[in-house]
């Protein structure tokens with residue numbers, strides 16, 4: 001006998017947990033199918049629009065003290081090329097905001113979301129993996145690895161970049177591997193960061209310092225796969241010296257804390273975002289390079305839109321997995337996802353390119369954004385905020 005739900009959410013990463021919580025809050029009978037997520041020592045820069053969603057669902061209070069505000073964003077061209085972009089500095093105060101966003105530990109974020117979901121009325125969590133997804137005319141049926149089954153009106157696919165549900169819905173995924181690997185780890189340092197997040201642009205990719213509470217920062221160091229392998233093989237002490245040098249001693253001497261994660265860079269997006277009773281949320285729909293903190297912020301907006309579409313269908317007595325709901329979700333998410341995927345990919349490719357005209361164009365673009373007031377505020381609002389509508 002299959003268990004029945006209105007909404008089944010597959011995947012317990014941050015995007016899936018938030019989608020399940022928001023779906024349950026619409027009053028829909030929601031079942032989350034997700035094994036416990038793997039340990040994740042990273043942090044995520046969540047922009048103000050995403051934090052507003054976390055406030056709305058009541059999980060921000062437990063995260064705020066663990067998070068650091070991002071009051072200023074700096075982009076520094078660290079390369080040694082003929083045309084170097086001018087430094088660009090953006091202050092949240094220019095938009096009348098305390099911060100562009102907050103840097104939050106991933107483990108605390110997923111724990112807070114899981115806890116809130118498990119306390120939501122009517123929410124069911126199954127610690128299992130989906131093995132098969134069969135979308136049908138009336139329902140979608142999911143078979144789990146424990147042999148049980150769940151039938152739902154609509155499934156939210158939050159099962160990551162290799163999404164089983166996306167494939168079962170017949171949705172394609174266009175992706176390519178960049179010749180880059182990101183190293184992610186935390187450091188303590190001698191000087192205050194003063195709430196400034198700095199993204200250095202080097203020939204092999206971005207190198208980003210994101211504030212954490214106290215004199216600590218998260219580092220995302222994008223390097224060639226060979227360089228990443230060499231750096232990851234260093235002792236933590238030697239890596240601390242390397243990261244101090246790479247940052248130009250911006251925050252004084254740095255010491256690496258805890259583990260060092262390695263992430264090959266893939267860039268990709270689904271060919272559409274909803275089909276056959278399946279809505280794609282988070283990395284099931286898009287995988288972006290770690291530039292400008294866009295990845296999970298897009299995932300938050302996916303989750304918010306999926307819940308809005310489900311709420312509208314329920315309010316009007318329509319099928320939440322029917323054609324109208326799928327069309328509404330697909331249309332609403334396509335422009336946001338595709339423009340941000342293209343912009344981050346373009347910026348990343350422009351760093352890797354060895355063609356001087358490409359560097360000149362990037363430099364002129366950044367100079368224009370820095371100096372032309374209305375353009376500058378537009379970019380800050382659109383590129384950095386992207387406020388979702390609940």
Ligand SMILES: Cc1cc2nc3c(=O)[nH]c(=O)nc-3n(C[C@H](O)[C@H](O)[C@H](O)COP(=O)(O)OP(=O)(O)OC[C@H]3O[C@@H](n4cnc5c(N)ncnc54)[C@H](O)[C@@H]3O)c2cc1C
Nearest residue numbers: 011013014015044045129130159160282283293295296297
């Ligand atoms: C180095 C680095 C730094 C980043 N920094 C930022 C940042 O500062 N800001 C930002 O917004 N984004 C950032 N990102 C992107 C962000 O980390 C991702 O967008 C986010 O983690 C994706 O979450 P998700 O829930 O979609 O996917 P995942 O976290 O991959 O979760 C998918 C889940 O689905 C589960 N799953 C898979 N298959 C099944 C199945 N068949 N059944 C059940 N469960 C299944 C998996 O176990 C997993 O738990 C960064 C990424 C990297 C690599």
